[in-house]
Amino acid sequence: MNAASSKPHKLLVKQVKQEQAKQKTVQPKLSRAIAKTKEKAKPQPATGKIKYAVQYASLSPQLTEQNRVWLNNILQQHRGELSLKYKNNGRLVLISECSTAACDINPEILQTLNRNDAFKTRYIEGENYIDYPLERVLNEQS
Numbered sequence: 001m002n003a004a005s006s007k008p009h010k011l012l013v014k015q016v017k018q019e020q021a022k023q024k025t026v027q028p029k030l031s032r033a034i035a036k037t038k039e040k041a042k043p044q045p046a047t048g049k050i051k052y053a054v055q056y057a058s059l060s061p062q063l064t065e066q067n068r069v070w071l072n073n074i075l076q077q078h079r080g081e082l083s084l085k086y087k088n089n090g091r092l093v094l095i096s097e098c099s100t101a102a103c104d105i106n107p108e109i110l111q112t113l114n115r116n117d118a119f120k121t122r123y124i125e126g127e128n129y130i131d132y133p134l135e136r137v138l139n140e141q142s
């Protein structure tokens with residue numbers, strides 16, 4: 001009885017040891033895979049130049065003819081100050097680019113836009129905001 005009961009025990013011990021051996025060979029592979037995944041998930045350094053701006057307005061890209069005329073007039077009135085950009089959230093934005101983070105919000109632009117707020121922001125050139133030619137807006141059909 002003692003010999004019979006020890007045989008299944010030895011088989012069980014052998015199976016447990018085999019499982020542990022498998023775990024040891026699988027575990028390093030998993031650890032390396034997890035480490036690689038974490039490495040890929042780390043924020044990568046920005047490849048574009050960081051720029052500063054004041055965002056005055058955000059618009060839907062589906063503009064009516066009246067909105068196109070308004071936008072053209074605003075950009076003509078503040079030529080050299082305001083730029084039209086396409087933001088990575090799918091909206092058009094009117095921004096004024098700055099050379100440093102110490103941007104000033106221009107009250108004249110706020111008055112022209114009939115707005116009372118704007119905000120300072122920084123972005124990576126070509127990633128967050130992309131140049132959007134006014135001609136493209138003016139030539140699009142409603």
